[in-house]
Amino acid sequence: MFDLKVYLKTKQQTVNAALKKLWDDTEPYPTPLVRAMRYSLEAGGKRLRPILCIGAAETVGGSEADVMPAACALELVHTYSLIHDDLPAMDDDDLRRGKPTCHRAFDEATAILAGDALLTTAFEILAASGRREGNDALKWLEAAHLIARAAGYSGMVQGQMMDLAAEGKEITMEELDRLHQFKTGAIIEASVKAGAILGGGSSREVDALGDYGRHIGLAFQMADDILNIEGKPESLGKPVGSDQAHQKATGPSLIGLERAKARARHLMERALEQLKIFGIRGDPLAALARYVVERNK
Amino acid sequence: MFDLKVYLKTKQQTVNAALKKLWDDTEPYPTPLVRAMRYSLEAGGKRLRPILCIGAAETVGGSEADVMPAACALELVHTYSLIHDDLPAMDDDDLRRGKPTCHRAFDEATAILAGDALLTTAFEILAASGRREGNDALKWLEAAHLIARAAGYSGMVQGQMMDLAAEGKEITMEELDRLHQFKTGAIIEASVKAGAILGGGSSREVDALGDYGRHIGLAFQMADDILNIEGKPESLGKPVGSDQAHQKATGPSLIGLERAKARARHLMERALEQLKIFGIRGDPLAALARYVVERNK
Helix, strand or coil, rough: CCHHHHHHHHHHHHHHHHHHHHCCCHHHHHHCHHHHHHHHCCCCCHHHHHHHHHHHHCCCCCCCHHHHHHHHHHHHHHHHHHHHHHHCCCCCCCECEEEHHHHHCCCHHHHHHHHHHHHHHHHHHHHHHHHCCEEEHHHHHHHHHHHHHHCCCCHHHHHHHHHHHHHHCCCCCHHHHHHHHHHHHHHHHHHHHHHHCCCCCCHHHHHHHHHHHHHHHCCCCHHHHHHHHHCCCCHHCCCHHHHCCCCCHHHHHCHHHHHHHHHHHHHHHHHHHCCCHHHHHHHHHHHHHHHHCCCCC | CCCHHHHHHHHHHHHHHHHHHHHHHHCCCHHHHHHHHHHCCCCCCCHHHHHHHHHHHHHHHCCHHEEEEHHHHHHHHHHHHHHHHCCCCCCCCCEEEEEEEEHCCCHHHHHHHHHHHHHHHHHHHHHHHHHCCCHHHHHHHHHHHHHHHHHCCCCHHHHHHHHHHHHHHHHHHHHHHHHHHHHHHHHHHHHHHHHHHHCCCCCCHHHHHHHHHHHHHHHHHHHHHHHHHCHHHHHHHCCCEEEEEEHCCHHHHHCCCHHHHHHHHHHHHHHHHHHHHHHHHHHHHHHHHHHHHCCCC
């Protein structure tokens, strides 16, 4: 029997160990910049994107080691986006993962720069990995390319722009889906695809896992919005109800809580369909898809 | 006779044309995000980093076309850094290149995100170029790697941290050199080296041009500090004396205006020495080294 709890814990540990090793060259005297970067990076996230990347690689027969640098790069990109989203000029949040946000723990300039540096380091890692002997340069370039596209002006950054523009405005469920696809879906899809490519998947396998990723990306956001209403602040590490306070359109606010839950489950099932071609090899990603929708934090 | 004025103008035109083409896929309906990115990118910079990159490629026998995507990526990285440096939480500047800074023309959130997206797009371009048929994947990875390192936590971003930390403090000329090497030197050096690598230079040639880049990087910053005192606001596009107003330590403030000028010239001469091995092929970069020190904007 596949045990997701053990799987998540083990993967989180190996990802965290790999993330720690990134800063070996800055020890024993980290700069204030590196301290701010690590403060946010090590604040205890779920490591969902790295785990999806590794899970996809293993699903197509690759190994964790094959893709660990990409998994780390994805977490760096994710952490940078959280730091910048939390800034006073954006969502102006004081707490993240139960701790003061980067600009509260340090200052605004440091937070902006820590985000910039995390983003840059992500591509430094990807480029360095592509150059490493024994690695397939073209595959690493492909992974870097799709991560950059998913993160940039036609992906995550654009999603954050749309999110800010939507505050206090009436939007349709269709527009909200688009916003979520940009803001969270694209990078989650890229995490899975990068893992599949670097793990040596065929193009059919990469496509199937890309579809899986797109669906759980949307399911993830829907689940997030539901948790923002129903979650417990002590497990979330942040206050609930903040979406309402920000007058943010969410799945539940547009179509109601019950239909939002049904939609999250439907997206999860669409994701699961894509895993059929992998047989039992797809079990970890299947369990992850369920976790994305059923988690309580 | 080599005519720098014609050279700069021609190169600026080809770089500007290549930069414009980057957004072809966003026409005819650019998002507000892309408009903000282009607002800052097309505000009329000198295109020094792209021109150094192209100049280095041509010095080692490569062509402009070989390196144009890297040249564009470098300008995107430079523009992102200007947008973020100008933010209220950092230097809080209202004018840049004679026009309102990005956060004044748009708003703070848009400026932060436009910077983020420009940085991300730089790596998107580099990765896409490495994948292009006929291009040497490993060389593009090497270029991306050194640009990322020069831009990140042990390069430009760290330089900006040091710059902010130094405001109003007494620092030595040695510390200021270090700050400048991080903040401006590293990325200028990377511009030249990336051009030399992608242009097909030998490792001896790449090293020589790297040294050239390091010296003109420092000379450039020294010249900038001198212009901040002696320059004309109408040619600079920004008020003079802002370093003093910010209580910024500069070359002239630490060692006096005349010694600062002598130092800029000395750095330029050290840069010129590195070009000897290239014979007349080194003329454009030699003229650029002189321009860096003698320019009036």
